[in-house]
Amino acid sequence: MFKANDRVVDICMGISFFIAFMYGAIMMFDSTFLIDRYDNPSSNPDTQTISIFMFWLGAANIGAAFGVIYMGYKGLDRAYFAYAVPLLFFFIIWNIAPAQASGNYTGIVLLSISLVALIIARSRSGFPSNPFDIPKADKYFGTDDMITKVLLFLGLIGQGFNVIYYFVRPDAIIEDTPVLSMSVEAQQFATAMMLLSLAWVISLLYQMRAGLSMTMISVGLLISTIYFVGMINYMITSGGTGGNPLIGISFTFFFVGSVIVFFRNQSKA
Amino acid sequence: MIKNNDTATVIILSLVAFVALTYSMMFIYQPNAEAFIERLGPDAQVQSEGGYFWMGLIGTIYLALAIGNVFALLATPQECAVYYRVMVTLTFFLFLRALWFTMTQENASANLTPLIVQGLVWLGTLVVYTRSGQRIGTNINWM
Numbered sequence: 001m002f003k004a005n006d007r008v009v010d011i012c013m014g015i016s017f018f019i020a021f022m023y024g025a026i027m028m029f030d031s032t033f034l035i036d037r038y039d040n041p042s043s044n045p046d047t048q049t050i051s052i053f054m055f056w057l058g059a060a061n062i063g064a065a066f067g068v069i070y071m072g073y074k075g076l077d078r079a080y081f082a083y084a085v086p087l088l089f090f091f092i093i094w095n096i097a098p099a100q101a102s103g104n105y106t107g108i109v110l111l112s113i114s115l116v117a118l119i120i121a122r123s124r125s126g127f128p129s130n131p132f133d134i135p136k137a138d139k140y141f142g143t144d145d146m147i148t149k150v151l152l153f154l155g156l157i158g159q160g161f162n163v164i165y166y167f168v169r170p171d172a173i174i175e176d177t178p179v180l181s182m183s184v185e186a187q188q189f190a191t192a193m194m195l196l197s198l199a200w201v202i203s204l205l206y207q208m209r210a211g212l213s214m215t216m217i218s219v220g221l222l223i224s225t226i227y228f229v230g231m232i233n234y235m236i237t238s239g240g241t242g243g244n245p246l247i248g249i250s251f252t253f254f255f256v257g258s259v260i261v262f263f264r265n266q267s268k269a
Numbered sequence: 270m271i272k273n274n275d276t277a278t279v280i281i282l283s284l285v286a287f288v289a290l291t292y293s294m295m296f297i298y299q300p301n302a303e304a305f306i307e308r309l310g311p312d313a314q315v316q317s318e319g320g321y322f323w324m325g326l327i328g329t330i331y332l333a334l335a336i337g338n339v340f341a342l343l344a345t346p347q348e349c350a351v352y353y354r355v356m357v358t359l360t361f362f363l364f365l366r367a368l369w370f371t372m373t374q375e376n377a378s379a380n381l382t383p384l385i386v387q388g389l390v391w392l393g394t395l396v397v398y399t400r401s402g403q404r405i406g407t408n409i410n411w412m
Contacts, residue, residue: 229291
Protein backbone atom coordinates (compact mmCIF):
# COMPACT_ATOMS: atom_id res chain seq x y z
CA MET A 1 0.00 0.00 0.00
CA PHE A 2 0.92 3.69 -0.45
CA LYS A 3 3.52 2.48 -3.00
CA ALA A 4 6.01 2.69 -0.13
CA ASN A 5 6.41 -1.03 0.55
CA ASP A 6 6.99 -0.16 4.18
CA ARG A 7 4.90 -1.70 6.97
CA VAL A 8 5.62 1.24 9.30
CA VAL A 9 4.17 3.67 6.75
CA ASP A 10 1.09 1.42 6.39
CA ILE A 11 0.55 1.33 10.15
CA CYS A 12 1.11 5.07 10.62
CA MET A 13 -1.26 5.99 7.80
CA GLY A 14 -3.76 3.46 9.16
CA ILE A 15 -3.67 5.12 12.58
CA SER A 16 -4.14 8.54 11.03
CA PHE A 17 -7.03 7.24 8.91
CA PHE A 18 -8.73 5.63 11.90
CA ILE A 19 -8.58 8.79 14.03
CA ALA A 20 -9.78 11.05 11.20
CA PHE A 21 -12.60 8.69 10.24
CA MET A 22 -13.69 8.16 13.85
CA TYR A 23 -13.90 11.90 14.54
CA GLY A 24 -15.56 12.50 11.16
CA ALA A 25 -18.24 9.88 11.81
CA ILE A 26 -18.92 11.09 15.36
CA MET A 27 -19.04 14.75 14.37
CA MET A 28 -21.31 14.17 11.39
CA PHE A 29 -23.66 11.53 12.74
CA ASP A 30 -23.75 11.92 16.54
CA SER A 31 -22.34 15.30 17.51
CA THR A 32 -24.09 15.17 20.92
CA PHE A 33 -21.59 12.45 21.89
CA LEU A 34 -18.77 15.02 21.77
CA ILE A 35 -20.87 17.93 23.02
CA ASP A 36 -21.74 15.99 26.19
CA ARG A 37 -18.05 15.35 26.83
CA TYR A 38 -16.77 18.89 26.27
CA ASP A 39 -19.62 21.27 26.80
CA ASN A 40 -21.67 22.14 29.84
CA PRO A 41 -25.28 22.18 28.59
CA SER A 42 -26.39 24.28 31.56
CA SER A 43 -24.01 27.10 30.58
CA ASN A 44 -24.63 26.75 26.86
CA PRO A 45 -27.94 25.12 26.03
CA ASP A 46 -27.57 25.90 22.32
CA THR A 47 -26.37 22.60 20.88
CA GLN A 48 -27.78 23.34 17.40
CA THR A 49 -25.04 25.85 16.56
CA ILE A 50 -22.31 23.49 17.75
CA SER A 51 -23.88 20.60 15.81
CA ILE A 52 -23.82 22.61 12.57
CA PHE A 53 -20.17 23.54 13.08
CA MET A 54 -19.37 19.91 13.95
CA PHE A 55 -21.00 18.76 10.72
CA TRP A 56 -18.62 21.02 8.79
CA LEU A 57 -15.60 19.85 10.76
CA GLY A 58 -16.73 16.22 10.49
CA ALA A 59 -16.86 16.53 6.70
CA ALA A 60 -13.29 17.86 6.77
CA ASN A 61 -12.24 14.82 8.83
CA ILE A 62 -13.97 12.43 6.44
CA GLY A 63 -12.13 14.22 3.62
CA ALA A 64 -8.80 13.70 5.41
CA ALA A 65 -9.59 10.00 5.91
CA PHE A 66 -10.52 9.70 2.23
CA GLY A 67 -7.17 11.27 1.29
CA VAL A 68 -5.42 8.43 3.13
CA ILE A 69 -7.46 5.83 1.20
CA TYR A 70 -6.66 7.61 -2.06
CA MET A 71 -2.94 7.60 -1.31
CA GLY A 72 -3.18 3.93 -0.33
CA TYR A 73 -3.87 3.20 -4.00
CA LYS A 74 -1.97 5.98 -5.74
CA GLY A 75 1.03 6.49 -3.47
CA LEU A 76 1.97 9.08 -0.86
CA ASP A 77 1.55 12.70 -1.90
CA ARG A 78 3.42 15.64 -0.41
CA ALA A 79 0.48 17.99 -0.98
CA TYR A 80 -1.60 15.91 1.44
CA PHE A 81 1.05 16.26 4.12
CA ALA A 82 1.26 20.00 3.37
CA TYR A 83 -2.45 20.11 4.22
CA ALA A 84 -2.83 17.57 7.03
CA VAL A 85 0.29 18.24 9.11
CA PRO A 86 -0.39 21.99 9.64
CA LEU A 87 -4.09 21.28 10.11
CA LEU A 88 -3.45 18.74 12.87
CA PHE A 89 -0.97 21.11 14.50
CA PHE A 90 -3.53 23.95 14.40
CA PHE A 91 -6.24 21.72 15.84
CA ILE A 92 -4.04 20.53 18.70
CA ILE A 93 -3.50 24.18 19.68
CA TRP A 94 -7.19 24.88 19.09
CA ASN A 95 -8.17 21.98 21.37
CA ILE A 96 -6.25 23.30 24.39
CA ALA A 97 -8.93 25.75 25.56
CA PRO A 98 -11.90 23.30 25.47
CA ALA A 99 -9.69 20.58 26.99
CA GLN A 100 -8.71 22.81 29.90
CA ALA A 101 -12.30 23.94 30.39
CA SER A 102 -13.73 20.43 30.38
CA GLY A 103 -10.77 18.43 31.72
CA ASN A 104 -11.11 16.11 28.72
CA TYR A 105 -7.75 15.76 26.95
CA THR A 106 -8.73 12.84 24.67
CA GLY A 107 -8.88 15.04 21.59
CA ILE A 108 -5.41 16.49 22.13
CA VAL A 109 -3.93 13.02 22.72
CA LEU A 110 -5.56 11.47 19.62
CA LEU A 111 -4.70 14.41 17.37
CA SER A 112 -1.10 14.32 18.64
CA ILE A 113 -0.90 10.59 17.86
CA SER A 114 -2.26 11.26 14.38
CA LEU A 115 0.24 14.09 13.83
CA VAL A 116 3.18 11.97 14.97
CA ALA A 117 1.99 9.09 12.77
CA LEU A 118 1.83 11.37 9.73
CA ILE A 119 5.27 12.82 10.44
CA ILE A 120 6.76 9.31 10.78
CA ALA A 121 5.09 8.18 7.54
CA ARG A 122 6.35 11.28 5.75
CA SER A 123 9.89 10.87 7.08
CA ARG A 124 10.02 7.28 5.75
CA SER A 125 8.50 8.08 2.37
CA GLY A 126 11.58 9.54 0.70
CA PHE A 127 10.31 13.11 0.53
CA PRO A 128 12.85 15.87 1.32
CA SER A 129 13.09 16.25 5.08
CA ASN A 130 12.96 20.03 4.77
CA PRO A 131 9.28 20.86 4.20
CA PHE A 132 10.24 24.12 2.48
CA ASP A 133 12.41 22.33 -0.09
CA ILE A 134 9.68 22.34 -2.72
CA PRO A 135 10.46 21.55 -6.36
CA LYS A 136 9.21 24.24 -8.73
CA ALA A 137 6.86 23.28 -11.55
CA ASP A 138 7.23 24.86 -15.00
CA LYS A 139 3.94 26.70 -14.67
CA TYR A 140 1.63 27.72 -11.84
CA PHE A 141 -0.13 24.58 -10.57
CA GLY A 142 1.94 22.66 -13.12
CA THR A 143 -0.78 22.67 -15.75
CA ASP A 144 -1.52 24.27 -19.10
CA ASP A 145 -5.24 24.06 -18.55
CA MET A 146 -6.34 27.66 -18.02
CA ILE A 147 -9.72 26.74 -16.52
CA THR A 148 -8.09 24.52 -13.89
CA LYS A 149 -5.56 27.23 -13.16
CA VAL A 150 -8.19 29.97 -12.79
CA LEU A 151 -10.40 27.82 -10.56
CA LEU A 152 -7.49 26.89 -8.30
CA PHE A 153 -6.47 30.55 -8.08
CA LEU A 154 -10.07 31.44 -7.19
CA GLY A 155 -10.01 28.72 -4.54
CA LEU A 156 -6.83 30.16 -3.12
CA ILE A 157 -8.29 33.67 -3.09
CA GLY A 158 -11.54 32.42 -1.53
CA GLN A 159 -9.81 30.50 1.26
CA GLY A 160 -7.42 33.41 1.82
CA PHE A 161 -10.42 35.74 2.05
CA ASN A 162 -11.92 33.46 4.75
CA VAL A 163 -8.75 33.73 6.80
CA ILE A 164 -8.39 37.50 6.44
CA TYR A 165 -12.10 38.13 7.02
CA TYR A 166 -11.90 36.16 10.27
CA PHE A 167 -9.29 38.58 11.62
CA VAL A 168 -11.37 41.57 10.51
CA ARG A 169 -14.65 40.20 11.93
CA PRO A 170 -14.11 37.04 14.02
CA ASP A 171 -17.82 36.72 14.75
CA ALA A 172 -18.99 37.28 11.16
CA ILE A 173 -19.84 33.66 10.35
CA ILE A 174 -22.08 33.49 13.43
CA GLU A 175 -23.59 36.97 13.34
CA ASP A 176 -24.41 36.80 9.62
CA THR A 177 -26.02 33.35 9.86
CA PRO A 178 -29.44 33.56 11.54
CA VAL A 179 -29.52 29.85 12.43
CA LEU A 180 -26.27 30.15 14.42
CA SER A 181 -26.22 31.69 17.91
CA MET A 182 -23.28 33.45 19.51
CA SER A 183 -21.57 31.81 22.50
CA VAL A 184 -18.00 31.21 23.65
CA GLU A 185 -18.16 27.69 22.21
CA ALA A 186 -19.58 28.89 18.89
CA GLN A 187 -16.79 31.46 18.58
CA GLN A 188 -14.29 28.67 19.24
CA PHE A 189 -15.71 26.74 16.28
CA ALA A 190 -15.63 29.87 14.10
CA THR A 191 -11.89 29.89 14.77
CA ALA A 192 -11.72 26.22 13.71
CA MET A 193 -13.31 27.09 10.36
CA MET A 194 -10.64 29.74 9.84
CA LEU A 195 -7.90 27.20 10.65
CA LEU A 196 -9.42 24.83 8.11
CA SER A 197 -9.23 27.57 5.47
CA LEU A 198 -5.65 28.32 6.52
CA ALA A 199 -4.66 24.67 5.93
CA TRP A 200 -6.25 24.84 2.47
CA VAL A 201 -4.32 28.05 1.74
CA ILE A 202 -1.05 26.29 2.66
CA SER A 203 -1.90 23.27 0.52
CA LEU A 204 -2.96 25.42 -2.45
CA LEU A 205 0.22 27.52 -2.19
CA TYR A 206 2.22 24.29 -2.20
CA GLN A 207 0.33 23.09 -5.29
CA MET A 208 0.77 26.48 -6.98
CA ARG A 209 4.53 25.96 -6.77
CA ALA A 210 4.89 22.18 -7.12
CA GLY A 211 1.93 21.35 -9.36
CA LEU A 212 -1.63 20.31 -8.68
CA SER A 213 -2.32 17.24 -6.60
CA MET A 214 -5.15 14.87 -7.52
CA THR A 215 -5.17 13.69 -3.91
CA MET A 216 -6.13 17.15 -2.69
CA ILE A 217 -8.51 17.75 -5.59
CA SER A 218 -10.30 14.50 -4.71
CA VAL A 219 -10.34 15.43 -1.02
CA GLY A 220 -11.75 18.86 -1.95
CA LEU A 221 -14.39 17.26 -4.18
CA LEU A 222 -15.55 14.96 -1.38
CA ILE A 223 -15.70 17.73 1.23
CA SER A 224 -17.41 20.19 -1.13
CA THR A 225 -20.00 17.55 -2.14
CA ILE A 226 -20.85 16.87 1.50
CA TYR A 227 -21.12 20.61 2.20
CA PHE A 228 -23.29 21.17 -0.86
CA VAL A 229 -25.59 18.23 -0.13
CA GLY A 230 -25.83 19.34 3.51
CA MET A 231 -26.77 22.82 2.32
CA ILE A 232 -29.49 21.47 0.02
CA ASN A 233 -30.89 19.41 2.88
CA TYR A 234 -30.85 22.42 5.17
CA MET A 235 -32.65 24.53 2.56
CA ILE A 236 -35.34 21.87 2.17
CA THR A 237 -35.73 21.44 5.91
CA SER A 238 -35.79 25.12 6.81
CA GLY A 239 -37.83 26.23 3.82
CA GLY A 240 -35.05 28.58 2.74
CA THR A 241 -34.84 30.63 5.95
CA GLY A 242 -32.05 31.02 8.51
CA GLY A 243 -29.15 30.55 6.12
CA ASN A 244 -26.23 32.77 5.18
CA PRO A 245 -26.18 33.66 1.45
CA LEU A 246 -22.40 34.16 1.50
CA ILE A 247 -21.82 30.65 2.88
CA GLY A 248 -24.35 29.28 0.39
CA ILE A 249 -22.56 30.93 -2.54
CA SER A 250 -19.16 29.78 -1.20
CA PHE A 251 -20.30 26.15 -0.87
CA THR A 252 -21.86 26.23 -4.34
CA PHE A 253 -18.72 27.63 -5.96
CA PHE A 254 -16.55 25.21 -3.97
CA PHE A 255 -18.63 22.29 -5.22
CA VAL A 256 -18.95 23.39 -8.86
CA GLY A 257 -15.27 24.36 -9.04
CA SER A 258 -14.17 21.04 -7.50
CA VAL A 259 -16.32 19.05 -9.95
CA ILE A 260 -14.88 20.94 -12.93
CA VAL A 261 -11.27 20.65 -11.77
CA PHE A 262 -11.69 16.96 -10.92
CA PHE A 263 -13.24 15.92 -14.23
CA ARG A 264 -10.79 17.99 -16.28
CA ASN A 265 -7.80 16.38 -14.58
CA GLN A 266 -8.89 12.91 -13.44
CA SER A 267 -7.52 11.17 -16.54
CA LYS A 268 -3.97 12.18 -15.51
CA ALA A 269 -4.25 10.50 -12.10
CA MET B 270 -8.68 7.67 -12.51
CA ILE B 271 -12.17 7.02 -13.87
CA LYS B 272 -11.91 3.74 -15.77
CA ASN B 273 -15.29 4.02 -17.49
CA ASN B 274 -14.81 5.79 -20.82
CA ASP B 275 -18.48 6.28 -21.63
CA THR B 276 -19.41 9.91 -20.88
CA ALA B 277 -23.15 9.22 -20.51
CA THR B 278 -22.44 6.46 -17.98
CA VAL B 279 -20.09 8.70 -16.01
CA ILE B 280 -22.69 11.49 -15.89
CA ILE B 281 -25.52 9.14 -14.84
CA LEU B 282 -23.46 7.36 -12.17
CA SER B 283 -22.25 10.72 -10.81
CA LEU B 284 -25.78 12.12 -10.71
CA VAL B 285 -27.20 9.00 -9.05
CA ALA B 286 -24.36 9.10 -6.50
CA PHE B 287 -25.17 12.76 -5.80
CA VAL B 288 -28.90 12.08 -5.42
CA ALA B 289 -28.19 9.05 -3.19
CA LEU B 290 -25.94 11.18 -0.97
CA THR B 291 -28.63 13.86 -0.77
CA TYR B 292 -31.27 11.30 0.20
CA SER B 293 -28.93 9.66 2.72
CA MET B 294 -28.50 12.94 4.60
CA MET B 295 -32.20 13.61 4.25
CA PHE B 296 -33.04 10.31 5.97
CA ILE B 297 -30.22 10.04 8.49
CA TYR B 298 -30.85 13.42 10.18
CA GLN B 299 -34.23 13.49 11.89
CA PRO B 300 -35.09 17.19 11.24
CA ASN B 301 -34.45 16.58 7.53
CA ALA B 302 -36.49 13.35 7.65
CA GLU B 303 -39.37 15.23 9.30
CA ALA B 304 -39.28 17.86 6.54
CA PHE B 305 -39.21 15.09 3.92
CA ILE B 306 -42.24 13.35 5.44
CA GLU B 307 -44.09 16.66 5.69
CA ARG B 308 -43.69 17.22 1.96
CA LEU B 309 -44.80 13.72 0.97
CA GLY B 310 -48.43 14.60 1.53
CA PRO B 311 -51.11 14.11 4.16
CA ASP B 312 -51.12 10.31 3.94
CA ALA B 313 -47.50 10.02 5.02
CA GLN B 314 -47.52 12.43 7.93
CA VAL B 315 -48.07 9.90 10.71
CA GLN B 316 -44.52 8.96 11.73
CA SER B 317 -43.26 7.78 15.09
CA GLU B 318 -39.74 7.79 16.57
CA GLY B 319 -39.44 4.20 15.34
CA GLY B 320 -40.26 5.37 11.83
CA TYR B 321 -37.43 7.89 11.90
CA PHE B 322 -35.10 5.20 13.21
CA TRP B 323 -35.83 3.04 10.17
CA MET B 324 -35.53 6.04 7.86
CA GLY B 325 -32.03 6.49 9.29
CA LEU B 326 -31.27 2.90 8.37
CA ILE B 327 -32.47 3.48 4.81
CA GLY B 328 -30.34 6.63 4.73
CA THR B 329 -27.31 4.54 5.64
CA ILE B 330 -28.08 2.18 2.74
CA TYR B 331 -28.39 5.20 0.43
CA LEU B 332 -24.97 6.36 1.64
CA ALA B 333 -23.48 2.96 0.78
CA LEU B 334 -25.12 3.10 -2.67
CA ALA B 335 -23.63 6.56 -3.28
CA ILE B 336 -20.19 5.20 -2.43
CA GLY B 337 -20.91 2.10 -4.55
CA ASN B 338 -21.60 4.32 -7.56
CA VAL B 339 -18.27 6.07 -7.04
CA PHE B 340 -16.58 2.64 -6.89
CA ALA B 341 -18.36 1.77 -10.14
CA LEU B 342 -16.85 4.88 -11.75
CA LEU B 343 -13.38 3.76 -10.73
CA ALA B 344 -13.75 0.27 -12.23
CA THR B 345 -14.18 -1.04 -15.77
CA PRO B 346 -17.75 -1.85 -16.94
CA GLN B 347 -16.85 -5.55 -16.99
CA GLU B 348 -15.87 -5.45 -13.33
CA CYS B 349 -19.19 -3.75 -12.51
CA ALA B 350 -21.50 -6.21 -14.29
CA VAL B 351 -23.05 -7.67 -11.13
CA TYR B 352 -23.33 -4.23 -9.51
CA TYR B 353 -25.18 -2.86 -12.55
CA ARG B 354 -27.58 -5.82 -12.51
CA VAL B 355 -28.25 -5.41 -8.81
CA MET B 356 -28.87 -1.69 -9.29
CA VAL B 357 -31.26 -2.30 -12.21
CA THR B 358 -33.20 -4.84 -10.11
CA LEU B 359 -33.24 -2.66 -7.00
CA THR B 360 -34.31 0.52 -8.76
CA PHE B 361 -36.96 -1.39 -10.75
CA PHE B 362 -38.51 -2.79 -7.56
CA LEU B 363 -38.35 0.63 -5.89
CA PHE B 364 -40.04 2.21 -8.90
CA LEU B 365 -42.81 -0.41 -8.85
CA ARG B 366 -43.28 0.17 -5.13
CA ALA B 367 -43.47 3.96 -5.60
CA LEU B 368 -45.94 3.44 -8.45
CA TRP B 369 -48.13 1.18 -6.34
CA PHE B 370 -48.20 3.60 -3.40
CA THR B 371 -48.97 6.54 -5.66
CA MET B 372 -51.77 4.63 -7.41
CA THR B 373 -53.39 3.48 -4.20
CA GLN B 374 -53.22 6.74 -2.28
CA GLU B 375 -56.69 8.02 -1.49
CA ASN B 376 -55.60 11.64 -1.51
CA ALA B 377 -55.73 12.93 -5.06
CA SER B 378 -53.16 15.66 -4.36
CA ALA B 379 -50.39 13.15 -3.62
CA ASN B 380 -46.81 14.33 -4.23
CA LEU B 381 -45.57 12.73 -7.46
CA THR B 382 -41.92 13.67 -6.96
CA PRO B 383 -40.78 10.35 -5.38
CA LEU B 384 -42.39 8.40 -8.23
CA ILE B 385 -40.81 10.57 -10.92
CA VAL B 386 -37.36 10.55 -9.28
CA GLN B 387 -37.50 6.79 -8.75
CA GLY B 388 -38.48 6.29 -12.38
CA LEU B 389 -35.62 8.48 -13.59
CA VAL B 390 -33.11 6.59 -11.45
CA TRP B 391 -34.38 3.27 -12.82
CA LEU B 392 -34.14 4.53 -16.40
CA GLY B 393 -30.66 5.87 -15.65
CA THR B 394 -29.42 2.52 -14.37
CA LEU B 395 -30.99 0.81 -17.39
CA VAL B 396 -29.10 3.15 -19.70
CA VAL B 397 -25.86 2.48 -17.80
CA TYR B 398 -26.38 -1.28 -18.02
CA THR B 399 -27.28 -1.16 -21.72
CA ARG B 400 -24.32 1.04 -22.63
CA SER B 401 -21.95 -1.29 -20.79
CA GLY B 402 -22.80 -3.87 -23.48
CA GLN B 403 -23.35 -6.66 -21.01
CA ARG B 404 -26.97 -7.57 -21.49
CA ILE B 405 -27.13 -11.36 -21.58
CA GLY B 406 -30.53 -11.73 -23.22
CA THR B 407 -32.45 -9.65 -25.69
CA ASN B 408 -35.90 -10.17 -24.23
CA ILE B 409 -35.89 -6.94 -22.26
CA ASN B 410 -34.11 -4.78 -24.80
CA TRP B 411 -37.31 -2.87 -25.48
CA MET B 412 -36.92 -1.24 -22.07
